Amino acid sequence: MQNWIYLNGTLVLGNEANISPYDHGFLYGNGLFETMRAYNGKVFCRDEHLKRLERGGRILGWPEWFDAESLSSAIDQTLEKNGIQDASVRLTVSRGAGASQPDPSTCQHMTIVIFVSAIQPLGDEVYEQGWHLVTARIQRNLTSPLCNIKGANYLDNILAKSEARQKGGNEALMLNTQGGVAEGTMCNVFFVAGGRLITPNRTSGLLPGITRAAVLQLARQAGMIVEERQVYPNELLDISEMFITSSLLEIMPITMLDQVIVGNGRPGKITCLLQKEYKRMVKSCCS
CATH class of the missing domain: 3.20.10.10 (D-amino Acid Aminotransferase, subunit A, domain 2)
Incomplete structure (x- = not known):
């Protein structure tokens, strides 16, 4: 069964999600991520995760891109669309597509991906x-x-x-x-x-x-x-x-x-x- 994935503002099936081969997250690892845990459909310590993500962007010198309200809404949409209550929530943000050289100034838009997976308890x-x-x-x-x-x-x-x-x-x-x-x-x-x-x-x-x-x-x-x-x-x-x-x-x-x-x-x-x-x-x- 394919999960729904949030990709740059749109929910798409996992096998239909496409990211540019020129994305600097793919080419150079210029990206950040957060792995969160949802219980009963609610993300634990969501604000703290998003604050850490924003802080990471500042350390990397990313331009103004962070919108906590938009990201929070996207997380909720992805959880709801997949119908998973107890989940691992992976939010990945890359510097986006740009030139093939490691020059982040050529990247115009960030790439934002969210996917969720059902938690498999260890026991x-x-x-x-x-x-x-x-x-x-x-x-x-x-x-x-x-x-x-x-x-x-x-x-x-x-x-x-x-x-x-x-x-x-x-x-x-x-x-x-x-x-x-x-x-x-x-x-x-x-x-x-x-x-x-x-x-x-x-x-x-x-x-x-x-x-x-x-x-x-x-x-x-x-x-x-x-x-x-x-x-x-x-x-x-x-x-x-x-x-x-x-x-x-x-x-x-x-x-x-x-x-x-x-x-x-x-x-x-x-x-x-x-x-x-x-x-x-x-x-x-x-x-």
Whole structure:
């Protein structure tokens, strides 16, 4: 069954959607995207996702193009047309078609694409067992502004995740060029040590995730000691819990890192508490 896709103001069937071969998103990766989660037909943290998208456009020096109301309406139209209540919502914006050379000034109009897919739940047993992370060789470049945007060029992430999977992992842990912990390829990372919740700070080469921000808010509301700071691999020898966050995964426990069992090999107390609080937040916002 073909899904309906939003393409530059029009809803078309997926097999009828056409994008120019001269689009600079295709040619050079000059694009941004957001992956959102819809519950009961409502997008969780929609405004936060759109604000991050707008901020990314400013970092890339895009001309004035952003219209939150129009994009929000387009997301709703796409969800409604496809009739999917619990969905992954992918919004992609590229610099648009231009000359075949990497000169964005030749691009006249942005390309905007939205498609939605039904969520395929991983199942409770996956969250009870947790995932295995593998530290990747590819590092986040702290001198690059690309660390701070959700850009269309995802090759570093793809290569890092491929390396992790070849070594039996579910996801990669990426360090930065100073040897500190940054993030996963599609997620942010949290650790628990001595009863404190620890996560790399924004100068560590990570993309500040929407779910990350929600978890930090929930942790502080629960009275937890929260540390956003530089984190180094040697510290991970003493952690009792670890988890990753993303819009689609929500909060996924990590029970093994580089063949070393984390804690007792089961999701920890703080991880489970935050999972419950996050689900409560989602229900409050999207019921």
